[in-house]
Amino acid sequence: MIIFKIWYHILAIVKKFLYKILYRKKIEIAKNVTWRRDFSVMIEKNGKLQIGKGCFFNNGCTIGVNKSVIIENGSIFGENVKIYDHNHRFADTTKSIKSQGYSNGMVHIGKHCWIGSNVCILKNADIGNNCVIGAGCVISEKIKDNTIVRANNQYILDTLKQ
Incomplete structure (x- = not known):
């Protein structure tokens, strides 16, 4: 198992280097950021992606940026987060829908969040610090600090106890 972890870290280092060459000033990836298989980033001409220190992305995560995506320090992402x-x-x-172009917004994910598997985070999402977003949720709004979001046909917001 340790060999797989080392292999994924080596691949992430190589991919970080390639992303920095490809996107130059459009991408900032801090120290100790890593990911597993099938992590992908697509940044359009005016887009900017910032990923803070110590973030982790599990298998199959995708980030698409037309304007701005900011992910702060220490956030972790389950499999297939989009x-x-x-x-x-x-x-x-x-x-046709294809010919009408895009409406752009921004995405902000705070410090030390846990984003569960198969979560979809859409434009105008603003997730506070220390939030847990449960598997399968779709987020496109402001989520206050220290909140758990679960999907049971509707959102249930619970403030974390301190």
Whole structure:
């Protein structure tokens, strides 16, 4: 098992280097950030991605940036988490959705959050510090610090006890 961990860390270091060459000033990845298989980043021409120290992304995570995604220190992500700061426009029924372009927003994820598997974080999401986002949630709004979000056909917000 230790060999797999070392291998994933080596691959992450190489991929970080390649992302920094490809995206230059559009991407900031702090120290001790790592990920497993199938981690991908796509930054469009005006986009900016910042990932803080000590973040971890499990298998299959994707980040799509048209404007701004900021992930603060120490946040961890379960498998298949998707983060997008944009959405397709689709209001004009006389045009194809593909031809209508995007509406852009921002995504902010605070310090020391745990984002569960299969979570989708959409434009205008603002997740506070020390939050837990349960598996399968879709987030597109402000979540206060120290909050647990669970999906049971609706959001249930519980403030963490200190």
